[in-house]
Amino acid sequence: MRYTPHTASDKERLLHAIGVSRIDDLFGHIPPSLRERARIALPPGLSEVEVKRRMASLAAKNGTPENWGFFLGGGIYHHVIPSTVDAVISRSEFSTSYTPYQPEVSQGTLQAIYEFQTLMCELTAMEVSNAGLYDGASASAEAVLMARRLQKGRRRVFLSRALHPQYRSVIATYLKNLEEVELVEVPLTGSGQTDLQYLTKELDERAICVVVGYPNFFGIIDDLGLLHEACERCGVFLVTVTTEALSLALLRPPGAWEVEIAVGEGQSLGIPMSLGGPAFGYLACRKKFVRSIPGRLVGETVDHEGHRGFVLTLAAREQHIRREKATSNICTNQGLCTLAATVFMSTLGKVGMRQLAEVNVARAHETSERLLEEAGLTPTFNGPFFNEFVISVQALSERLSRFTSKRVVPGIPLAPWYPELQDCLLICVTEMNEREEIDQLVRMFSEE
């Protein structure tokens, strides 16, 4: 049998030691009515060769940037992954270990998490970071829940309409059953930014927090300085959500704008797109909020000889100690993905992170400029953007099918989420888009 090493005589021996004669005796106490219907109706097991063939044939039915012109972003990005990343996370010492509850034999994982926490603090310019959450969307929801815990008595949560629509849905799901909370949507301005005037008007002492994308779903950079000012006036938390973590290597980080909580999705940092998961969410905040943080934290300490070592700490916030009073229900998180990000950030380092971010900005802006100049398209918004932007294309859906026939996906149509943005396309350009690919995009948009 696959992966069970027991031979017939092994079984005999074990049964004998247990003192029963058949394996069925071990669960003889399970009601027969259950036993009778327990048989699983699935095909017989496959050899590795057959499994590989099956999976390869499924894989062959999909399209990837390897065989399609590819300009998709919207929360998941096609970025370079240095070969160090997979080399490290494939090491079974990392991939097949458990949550580091026994610190003496988990220093590898623990130190790596401590390094991850440090890197995320530096990247976001925040004081503390946890060890990671499921994804950017649930991290946003956790941030709102955390803000709510810290802002007792308040009940309104403002979500920018420029926040990733799926993230807004997830936040809504998480909050739905907390009846005292009210979600308010902050409209957009013509530059694709969060409407500051609206906020200034609406914010008051009832507000828990304002959640904005940074950059937002349209790739656009909101002015966190002004937003934070508006929030601060009424003691409202500003929560930033970054779906494109790479942007923080270049943009003024949330911490520099003094936001209270900065969360985001880490997929850009060395993790393949993988249909959107697994990657990881991160949550960083001011140190004074540390006891309200959801998820794991690793802290530095010493052993009995005074040697530095690392342990999971402040566990009293967590479900396995605090149960119904925990700061979150999260247990298994996305450990190996945060390790991938740690290796990614370590490999690129100070120099490489900046350079990669600049390459993204340059390619995206050059492409945008060419689309306006050479293809005569219209920008939907005029706010500054990182590596994605929205353009308006006449007869979009018709054009899209022409792109498909040429094996190009030029972007994400926005209408399903933003009815007001009919015929608008979110185009993402990263370092992975080669010159010829961009040329083709411009050419195809130029053709009438």
Place this chain on the structure above:
Amino acid sequence: MRYTPHTASDKERLLHAIGVSRIDDLFGHIPPSLRERARIALPPGLSEVEVKRRMASLAAKNGTPENWGFFLGGGIYHHVIPSTVDAVISRSEFSTSYTPYQPEVSQGTLQAIYEFQTLMCELTAMEVSNAGLYDGASASAEAVLMARRLQKGRRRVFLSRALHPQYRSVIATYLKNLEEVELVEVPLTGSGQTDLQYLTKELDERAICVVVGYPNFFGIIDDLGLLHEACERCGVFLVTVTTEALSLALLRPPGAWEVEIAVGEGQSLGIPMSLGGPAFGYLACRKKFVRSIPGRLVGETVDHEGHRGFVLTLAAREQHIRREKATSNICTNQGLCTLAATVFMSTLGKVGMRQLAEVNVARAHETSERLLEEAGLTPTFNGPFFNEFVISVQALSERLSRFTSKRVVPGIPLAPWYPELQDCLLICVTEMNEREEIDQLVRMFSEE
């Protein structure tokens, strides 16, 4: 720069410590005439992304069993490779270590080689095995050289015409400059075996050894019992060469026929075809010949506390000690490939090795039977075979082009090496050939 960690200030610091001001000063003593012309005219370096694209585009110009019907053997076989194999040999502790000259910190490699030696002894039923050689062909040549050392005064080497033609070429190359050696080719019988009658007649005290394929190049099993009898009468060594190592899991092994030296190619044991390399050659023999063995040997010993440990041993045979008197010039061998084979054989084990060999026999024979019955083809030989066989196909080359248009490679045409086997095709069927693939082969041969 790629893979050199030196920053400008690192360089400054090192130069200062050395006491020179420029790196060029370090090789100022190299004649200027050489310096002037030293510039390498190659394109600039590429990023990982670019390298991957370049390599993928080269790879895309090739055809593999993943996208072609594939019945090629002839010394390199498409076999299953359990995923354990790559998982182990990718571990950098194995792949990035050096030859285990420092045993205290190389016990991993040393023990694995010791296990390899044991496995090869068991597989061949010989008494000792070395740690591997370059490939089956050079291992054959080394076996002949070894036999020559042990059979002083003799000078004739008999090579079966059924021995892999490339191996015969390599043996000829290795022996060409040893003027006293004479190569004699032993003809074939109608059953595709080595001509015993010829041998019985020709062998005498001048003969060093007879080298035969087992199975031979046509997949056919020579009767080693009769051959060894003929050799033994005149004190001639019988050397067997196995290109399809998997066959030894089922066939009576060379040692059971009392051959003196058994060599072969190990590619079948867990190593991808990789255009024929790297894989490894092996050489096993009777224990009394051990001091004449070429290549490395690992032996068991103890440390100062009496704990078992392993070391390279009998190094006095080798080039780094014995120099021009060494048993061989081999130094770097194919270490990681022998490790792959060790993992392969350990994963399959006693049960799996046998099973896999039986599957090969069954598929090859069933295919052969169907080609004769359903497609009406003629077998070229009638000797018993393992997983490849020769059939005669009228108007072969014409038919081959039809196969090519259907993306099937039905076998290896033999005419280039055997002019007498015009229109003969060597067809190999392994466990990797699925039923549909075999059906297609039979169908295409059945079409007129």
Place this chain on the structure above:
Amino acid sequence: MSECFQKSKGQLPTPQLIFETGSAGRSGFFWPDNPKTKPEWIPARFLRDDIPGFPELGELEVMRHFTRLSHLNYSIEGQFYPLGSCTMKYNPKINEVVARLTGLSLLHPLAPLPLIQGALELLRGLERMLAEICGMDHVTLQPAAGAQGEMTGLMMVRAYLSARGNPRRKILIPDTAHGTNPASSTLCSYEVVQVPSNDRGIIEAKKVKEVMDEEVAGLMITNPNTFGIFEQDIQAIAEIIHEKGGLIYMDGANLNALMGIAKPGDMGVDLLHMNLHKTFSTPHGGGGPGAGPVGVKGFLQDYLPVPRIIQGAEGYELSEDFPKSVGRVRSFFGNFGILVRAYSYIISLGSDGLEEASRMALLNANYVRSRLKEHYHVPYSEPCLHECVFTDRLQQKHGVHTIDIAKRLLDYGFHPPTIYFPLVVSGAIMIEPTETESPETLDAFIDALISIAREAKESPSLVKSAPHTTPVGRLDETRAARNLILRWNPSKEDGK
């Protein structure tokens, strides 16, 4: 390995942090062009300086750093990992291979449907296979882990009950439950009512009856429970709950005990989550990622989270058009890469393989239990399924506690079991060997535990001061929590 050496040499007891190595200006990344952001693209006030404290290392330094760190970890492929409730079984390497096929790993979740048909076929297939294994009608693959599955499930309970007029206030949870159960309940605004287990380690129908009323939304039950004991009364309990209009949510984290042996769907369970990173053998990765699909009976299907995969005219489609749905619980479609591994695992094993997996899991656990029961106190005499629980009662009289036994096991080269859980048993030692361990490994582990039981008698201080051979000694956890240092600080080292 070097760390071991260093430890025994008394030098460099822990490796450097990645921030403590390297040299200014170094990078392991090479990119041919280095453009600069123009002010007309992004105004300067939105830009930052370099990221302070980020590492500056070459590629080799990065590899060496993490390779060395890896050597400080225990892992399944290094040794036995008998963590109760965690199902640390072997993670087949083939799954890692197929998950890395670029046709699966390079998919974009917002790509047009024709580009992801293979992925949707896989997901649909996995939904069906999981439903069959559990005896449920529908499955959602979205939840990222067991806890998110619980939350999703409870939201469905709430939505369903709300639709029938009253979401109700309370959830019954046995005292043996995992901490995520109550924590998830809170997230759904349910108040937790703890149901005590009896002296056989299980929940009795009559206890449930006592607390069940029309304000109870349902029962969250783990089966087999965290003692590894089958909840004998489950069918009767389900009747009681159902009669009063409540639902049965099963925590399926221990499904590894049940495959082919009993289907939750036949026990009266209305919905459950599974931990693919346990029963379905995706690697734990030092803490994730996992996946926590939720299976439901037909009457709950309208409440499943969106998007759902449906069969359309031209292939699979994604639909959000389920007005009763609890909504979206995470972005995109869940932890796809993990789902791929679980799919590959299930088709590798097939019916018989899955059943054999559970059977051998039971055989191994019972063997451990029967060999250790003379040496360690067994709190419950009930037969166990896939895991077994002991306590430190016999050792306490020598002053040796569960934590000491656990740490001493490290010296024997074994990872400790889960300890101090379930909470209802004092000093619990919970052992789940899983089916992938050989009898010889179990024997070596059992022998180590027996030897420790002897040491506890004969030289308790040896046990109490363990571990003696790990890269670091027992760590001061109190200090970590009091004097919080949660990140390396550049100023500390560089004197900046």
Place this chain on the structure above:
Amino acid sequence: MSECFQKSKGQLPTPQLIFETGSAGRSGFFWPDNPKTKPEWIPARFLRDDIPGFPELGELEVMRHFTRLSHLNYSIEGQFYPLGSCTMKYNPKINEVVARLTGLSLLHPLAPLPLIQGALELLRGLERMLAEICGMDHVTLQPAAGAQGEMTGLMMVRAYLSARGNPRRKILIPDTAHGTNPASSTLCSYEVVQVPSNDRGIIEAKKVKEVMDEEVAGLMITNPNTFGIFEQDIQAIAEIIHEKGGLIYMDGANLNALMGIAKPGDMGVDLLHMNLHKTFSTPHGGGGPGAGPVGVKGFLQDYLPVPRIIQGAEGYELSEDFPKSVGRVRSFFGNFGILVRAYSYIISLGSDGLEEASRMALLNANYVRSRLKEHYHVPYSEPCLHECVFTDRLQQKHGVHTIDIAKRLLDYGFHPPTIYFPLVVSGAIMIEPTETESPETLDAFIDALISIAREAKESPSLVKSAPHTTPVGRLDETRAARNLILRWNPSKEDGK
């Protein structure tokens, strides 16, 4: 890691052999059908019984066994590996990725040409790039390693000279040469005449002149030589050799010192081999596989081994139609998978990268030399290129020898340098840091060596009894050679 623990605990000092574990009938392999060979297919007398002694393990046991073994090894990605003459540089991970592309790894060497055009294009490209780097006209990629390259080269020398009437009898080889040089000469029936190096560590033209005559086929010279010293007289020597009709064969194992700095082709070298597993960074794999391409000047091209890649009308072709060729030196086309890695490495670095690699290799070696020269005796004052040689002369007076220094380095977490080679210097310690090591690593290594020099004075017995911290202690090599045990023996263990 477990082995370290076990060591310090004094139990299980070495792991079990794979044959000592498992259980009869177990296998890590699963295949759906299990047919039996019919007697009419293969007569029974040609069949064997089961393979005695073969392991019987599950997949997890296999993985665990080899994972544990791996932990007993030093490796580049674990620590610095300053082996002189071995060029243990970092092996970029990207090369491992591309070498595993199935379009490269699943190619059959006897497939029709249209199926291997990409492979041939790659090989042709690599031939050209290597020729450019060395300044040669043609390259063969067939030789499997340096030694086979030497043999191939000498066969070409012999074939060329034979064609001109006399293969000649002798080969001149410096006393500093690697052992493969004389061993390869023997294989080609050449008698070795050793040329002594002078007190500057190099070969003098006048020494060569003394021994050169019409019976000498040529000179085999390593440049830079195995001291890391550039053979200053090489051009003069080449003239002497050429004048008498001989050829210059260069052992290019140390090419890592020369890229972009000096081309062998400009030095009068007629042919040379390169070790791709050194200069071109393919991993050493615990002893291989490598590749030893040979570059030649135009006048030797007819003698290159077959097959050769030629450009045909419909793409690349393979030709054996070179009647003067030395023939075939191995099956198929060489170690293709290694050639792929070298190709990837070269295009990654490009001109500037290759030149920088050599420059940094020189910088690192000179730095080590300058910092250590006060502490260890330097036999030659000549400037060094990519490696440097010391001896134990200063330590000998305390009874400490090279071997002790080497073993003591293990306690400091470093792999020892190459020792007792080159043979001409007594107690040689040959250090080749390579370009991929950072100055910080060099400093740590140098500090360790300085500390050992101090220990040699102050506590020589500590050094002489090293290593103290390795999984096994100093091993009894004499016993291994006297009481030969070259394989595990089933009968020994099972009492069969």
